[in-house]
Amino acid sequence: MRTKPGILQTQAFRIVLVYVLLFAVSVTALLFFTYWNTRRTLDAQVDQIIEAEITGLSEEYQHFGLPGLAETVRARSVRAGQSIYILADSLHHSVAGNLDSWPQNAGATGQMMEFDFERLIDGKLEPRRARGRVFALTGGFSLLVAQDVHDRYLTERMFTTTLPWTVVLILILGAAGGALMSRNMLQRLDTINRTSGEIIAGDLTRRVPLNGSGDEFDILAENLNRMLDRIERLMKGLREVTDSVAHDLRTPLNRLRNRLEESVARLNAGGQQADEIERAITETDKLIATFNALLLIAETDAGTTRAAMSALDLGGVAADVVELYEPLAEERNIALALMPGADVVIEGNRSLIAQALANLVDNAIKYTPAGGKVRIRAANTSTGVELSVADSGPGIPAADRSRVTERFVRLEASRSSPGTGLGLSLVVAVAHFHHAEFLLEDNVPSGLKAVLRFPKTAVRMPGAPLKSAAE
């Protein structure tokens, strides 16, 4: 029996997981885009201000030369807000401006760049970040015009440090939500699975419970229940038909037999008439046997029988049947043996399996010539559980094998021996009833091997315990 799937294996959890991953990637991309766009806009604004300042200062420089520029820089430095100016000589000594010294990581001339500097705020030197441009002037002088962008820089740093945590948080919350959701779905699927398992096991009165929410699961459960109602009605109808066929045929057969017995009792035993009637009784009994066999096959095949299932040791069933047939085999000088095998337990009906096995053994003894062998084995194989009866008889030609399991079919060679021609049909019906396969194979080195192959998991019932012997 397969164990029920863990949460990680459920479709629901997988879907949620994929969704959460996709969501995390989208959120990250979106945040990055917003960040990138905002930063671009802010930088453009800053750059615009700087460009405007530069335009103004370069006009001063053209008109009044270096002293004029120094004068303007000094004047602007006084009322500077975010603006930063520094005019320095070839050794980067400050000539004018609101920065004491030339910043160390200020880059080359011409390009917009960012650099760090220190500024006195409330009596303390604080590292800050600025964005600006350096101009080379004649005589080794250079001018740096910049804007303090420290606030933007802080925001940016905050963003880059929180982003990974945000993503981690999304993943954790998503996975937890997914687990919760799939557990809910799993519970409801589990209920449906368990109920259908019980129904397959034979309890047709079971129904899938609804939780009244009217969701897809409720609709599914409702549809399943409606289907089950219909199946139950059909099965009940079929059962009633077999019951009434059984009753309506057995009642007159019973009267017939009674009358024949009565007639025999009235006649003198040993007379010719009494013999005739005795023979009629024998024929009636054959008729009854055939009728009973047919009815049992029909019921078993359709699965409408009330046969109770229980945990069954196939080896034990085989040992009992071998024990029953051993004297008969010995009388016919046939070696009947149960081959040693492992413990083989299946879910089945003892009476039906014993009857099927008895039919197979009966056939094997009937068709194996004196001095032959019949071997019975119950074994675990890779594909399932096998119960086999192998004989050293003449076997059945491959072409006839599928035909012999049909009802009333008897091969030419066996017409003279007693039998109804229903023995193998019953075996097939019992196989169907247990979801098993019935195979006729060549025995090595000679003879026929009849195999009942039960699947490893006859019915998948998550968590359903094996019922103890009900009979």
Place this chain on the structure above:
Amino acid sequence: MRILVVEDDLEAQRYLVQGLKESGHVVDEAADGDTGLSLALSRPYDVAVIDRMLPGLDGLKVVAEMREHGNGVPVLFLSALSEVDDRVKGLKAGGDDYLTKPYAFVELLARIDALMRRRMPANVRTRLDVGDLELDLLTRAAKRSGTDIELQPREFRLLEYLMRHAGQVVTRTMLLESVWEYHFDPQTNVIDVHISRLRAKIDKGFEAPLLHTVRGAGYMIRAH
């Protein structure tokens, strides 16, 4: 012995009642469940033969009611229903034995005898005797005229069942049901072979055979 027959098929009922009377029993009959139940509760019977499908109260309910009223009369169910586990239902409802129609009268008679025997005071017996054949149920040993007889476990159970019903006809179906616990008839009559094996062990070399074949019915173990 007093027997109650509850059967709605009047022809079958007549045959049954007549046959039982000819066998020396006192018989009351009813054709429906309610009459059957009131008879069962008002008069003392040794055995009741009850059809499963009856008009009014059905057979299962009749027996269930009887048991509820503390009535422990052994019940043999007759049924025209298909088998497999109907038998289990019948026995669960309180029946003691189950016979499917059509049945041979000898089979019915043998089962009624067995049910009556079961009613006898159950004194704990540790030894069974038939003539000079003894069976010790504790040591599981068999002896005839003082000579030990080796028996396989199943042969022991077979002999025990026959000896417990000494002097009564025991049918092949009864043996198959009680000794092997099978409720189907094997295609070949395997029981006969088991019996002849047993016979070879207990009767061979003795002048008077104990295990007899009753023609058309089954077997009987008796001293004379």
